[in-house]
Amino acid sequence: EVQLLESGGTLVQSGGSLTLSCEASGFTFSLYAMGWVRQAPGRGLEWISNIYGSGSTTNYADSVKGRFTISRDNSKNTLSLQMNSLKVEDTAVYYCAKGVKQWLDTYFDSWGQGTQVTVSS
């Protein structure tokens, strides 16, 4: 059974930094692209970043480009999201999601439970 467990969400001040982690199990982690999707209070889902199976290729939404960095450690089955220069509008529940293939043009067939990030002014 696929399991994705996010951690690292907390309250942080505007301008601060935070790293989210996602521990994966139940599948061969390196064979699948992974992504981060967030949901601000009362809003829809927003894709923010994804990463190729080997980690060699990444992509970001314009809203986070230059501030967030996605990475993965395939030896530890772990996905990470380094978030810098945080803004109040980054406040959201952040989900880790598993793609269905190695490449980035993928939908997500499994999701974590989400971790709350709150950015205060």
Place this chain on the structure above:
Amino acid sequence: DIQVTQSPSTLSASVGDRVTITCRASQNIYSWVAWYQQKPGKAPKLLIYKASNLGSGVPSRFSGSGSGTEFTLTISSLQPDDFATYSCQHYYDYSPTFGQGTKVEVK
């Protein structure tokens, strides 16, 4: 970037109703669309992929159709467990963006 627009934003319906939600893309995305169901406080759940393929364990009352720029999700007979928010997602390129969501509420 490809924009994805859903309609309506909110839909009021009763148990047993046939429900249809539309998703429009700003350019041709062939059949590269997925649909998700989300309940409050929970993670999204995959319903449909490649426009019309049912996800694992998804009831057959859910169906998807469309290609190119217009897509629909249909619930043939709404059940109590189906009151939720539904979102489409394109995955034509490396920026797989979502529609804004459609909340299906009790009429």
